[in-house]
Amino acid sequence: MYPEPTKPGPVRSPEQLATDIAIRLGLLGAFLYLALALIHPFLGILIWSVVLAVALFPVFCWLRDRLGGRSRLAACLITALSLMIVFGPMVLLSTSLVSTLEQLAHAIRSGNFVTPAPPKELDQIPMIGPDLTKAWAWTAVNLTSLLEKYAHTLLVPGEWLLKTVAALAGSILIFAISAVLSGCLFLWGADLTLVLRDVAQRIAGPHGLVFLNITGTTIRSVARGIIGVAVLEALVIGVVLVMAGVPHAGFLAGTALFLAVVQIGTFPIIFPLIIWVWLSHDTAQAILLMLALTPVAILDYVVKPLAMGQGLDTPIFIIIIGVFGGTLVFGITGLFIGPIVLAVFYDLLNYWRGQGSMPS
Structure with a gap:
């Protein structure tokens, strides 16, 4: 007994084929949208990590060769150096700022806060120097009443300054995480390069x-x-x-x-x-x-x-x-x-x- 030949399926019309293609493209588009939505919160970190990895890869190769081919040690050293560049100035600035604010708060609580006198060089500025000196001296005498009168006006620049500091802190945190992730990319560089080459050729x-x-x-x-x-x-x-x-x-x-x-x-x-x-x-x-x-x-x-x-x-x-x-x-x-x-x-x-x- 010979197996019965397979019966050909019904011939699909162009409209049915177009509908199938549209459904498949719609499902693919929905899948891509969900994937991008999940990646979107981390997009800045991913972009910066790739940029740092590509930009510093020649340095990584040079350091790896000098260390006898120890890739992990070279990646850790570059990552540590990047983090020092990011957090070093911020630690110094934060320490100085905290110390200054503590001194200011202590002076205000003890009632010893005094506005410093205008520098002598200020009066020597042509045309506007004397007016600036008078304004400085008047502010020093009437500082309390000035703050009471214009306190609400100072809220706007104060809020802007806080938002700017918060945005800067967020950017620094993103850069720090990107530096750590770029250190991992150094170790995966060869495999990722092959993947990117395949994707680029497919596209x-x-x-x-x-x-x-x-x-x-x-x-x-x-x-x-x-x-x-x-x-x-x-x-x-x-x-x-x-x-x-x-x-x-x-x-x-x-x-x-x-x-x-x-x-x-x-x-x-x-x-x-x-x-x-x-x-x-x-x-x-x-x-x-x-x-x-x-x-x-x-x-x-x-x-x-x-x-x-x-x-x-x-x-x-x-x-x-x-x-x-x-x-x-x-x-x-x-x-x-x-x-x-x-x-x-x-x-x-x-x-x-x-x-x-x-x-x-």
Whole structure:
């Protein structure tokens, strides 16, 4: 007995096939939506961890080779250094702030709080100096009544300051968690690279590897041009301020680092410092400090584009537009999202115009 031949199923109409495809796509879309909804709260941490892992991977490889191939030790050292960079200035600032607030609270409770007298240099400022001195002296005498009268007005900037501090603390916590996760990514780098290569090829074919290489190169170039130059500027500013005896040099250097990373630049720190030194120190010291800090402010506009352009086929002006545009749209994370998107789009546009070649 031979088995009976399988009967062919009923012929499905185009409408039925379209309905099946629509149902499958709908279920797939719902599944993707749920997956993204679960990932969304951790998206900032994931993006920063990948950025740190890609940017610091050459450093990890160099350190691993120097340590005799001990990958875990190299990853732990880089993670510890990253956490020290994040929490070191914050611990110093918090300690100083708590000490200052304790002294202020003790002075207020004991009734010994006295507004300091205006500095002598304030009266020497042309045109507005005498008026500022009179306003300072009047405020010192009438501080209590002034606070009682305008206490409600001070609530708005006070609330804004608290929100800013809370947002900054949240950003620091996210960066710290990302630094720890990036240390894990160093150890999984080879396997993750294979997965990303497979996904890129499935999405864009052979050209997906080109997009993947562009992404990695762009992250390293932006990290070198923005974060690297910002760290260099902050170190120079900190050393110069310590040598000049400027108070709170660590806090000022940390603020300069933050302003340089978010693309504001170090000018808002350097310019007031130069004015303060001219008013409070002798002329020779003021000239030396100005000569030391002015090149740092110029460094931000000269060295940064050169550093970002190294190793990239994408024109530097596209990378710069991506950096500023990404920062405005996505915040700090946009420093890397913006240039990556524009670099990939530029390469895709050239390929579509027939001026790019598919990789072999």
